[in-house]
Amino acid sequence: MSPSAGTVYAWELRKLRFQKRTYLGLGAAVAVPIIFVVATSLQGQGGPEDVAFGRYIHDSGLAIPLVLLLFGAIWMYPLITALVAGDIFAAEDHNGTLKTILTRSLERQQIFYGKAMAAATYAITAILLSGIVAIVAGCIESGFNPLTSLSGTEVSAVKALGLVFASLGFYLIPVLAITSIGLLLSVVTRNSAAAVVGTLMVSLLIQLIGILPGLSGLRPYLLSEQFNAWQGLLRTPVDWTPIVRSLWVCALYALPALVAAFLAFLRRDVAGG
Numbered sequence: 362m363s364p365s366a367g368t369v370y371a372w373e374l375r376k377l378r379f380q381k382r383t384y385l386g387l388g389a390a391v392a393v394p395i396i397f398v399v400a401t402s403l404q405g406q407g408g409p410e411d412v413a414f415g416r417y418i419h420d421s422g423l424a425i426p427l428v429l430l431l432f433g434a435i436w437m438y439p440l441i442t443a444l445v446a447g448d449i450f451a452a453e454d455h456n457g458t459l460k461t462i463l464t465r466s467l468e469r470q471q472i473f474y475g476k477a478m479a480a481a482t483y484a485i486t487a488i489l490l491s492g493i494v495a496i497v498a499g500c501i502e503s504g505f506n507p508l509t510s511l512s513g514t515e516v517s518a519v520k521a522l523g524l525v526f527a528s529l530g531f532y533l534i535p536v537l538a539i540t541s542i543g544l545l546l547s548v549v550t551r552n553s554a555a556a557v558v559g560t561l562m563v564s565l566l567i568q569l570i571g572i573l574p575g576l577s578g579l580r581p582y583l584l585s586e587q588f589n590a591w592q593g594l595l596r597t598p599v600d601w602t603p604i605v606r607s608l609w610v611c612a613l614y615a616l617p618a619l620v621a622a623f624l625a626f627l628r629r630d631v632a633g634g
Contacts, residue, residue: 366470366478369474386483387487390494394495395498397428413511418499421503422500424499427525438536443539448547448557450547451550473622473623477619480543485536488529531604534607535588539560543560549625
């Protein structure tokens with residue numbers, strides 16, 4: 362059977378299993394929720410009341426993953442995502458292995474699709490793993506109790522758990538947009554460090570634009586704002602407006618980045634590598 366994009370995808374997943382940066386990112390995804398829960402436990406009563414659900418972290422463990430979604434959007438999740446997305450193409454240039462891969466009866470588009478899917482799989486795994494650890498650690502500390510929604514209504518623990526997982530799902534939309542930007546920089550820069558740092562800097566720059574005076578009108582269309590779209594699920598009734606906006610705004614960032622990365626990869630000269 363001739364190799365396909367699925368073959369490349371499987372290869373890339375196996376490669377990720379043996380790379381230190383994979384476990385660095387996943388380790389952070391696991392450690393941060395645990396550290397947060399321990400810190401809030403030692404603090405006693407009170408919490409980060411200036412953020413959504415911060416006041417409820419001692420009442421319900423299901424508030425913990427929601428608070429972490431807010432804090433993680435600043436730098437943690439973009440960085441974890443960038444660790445693999447920014448390296449997955451650039452590493453081939455660093456190691457001089459791209460030319461070898463192209464001799465294995467593989468088309469460039471197959472390589473691109475397989476690597477892009479592997480980077481997306483890593484990002485999804487990291488976010489879901491972080492969320493699950495936060496749920497478990499939070500419930501151990503504060504209990505599997507009902508959660509107060511952003512509308513002030515009490516939501517049963519079982520329903521709140523479903524809403525937390527749904528929030529993680531919608532949170533993945535801007536995360537995958539960040540992944541697309543990382544893939545573009547990985548292809549264009551051909552340097553893992555530059556691509557990883559560049560992806561994080563793009564994320565931080567977009568956040569900076571959102572807080573500059575006079576530019577508040579741009580905030581609904583910034584990628585950084587889409588990390589908050591999941592909050593619409595925690596209202597009664599559900600506010601679908603930010604969620605729908607997140608879908609098309611993230612697409613405006615992700616699709617051009619993916620197309621540009623794809624075209625740059627197809628046109629890459631590997632004769633000397």
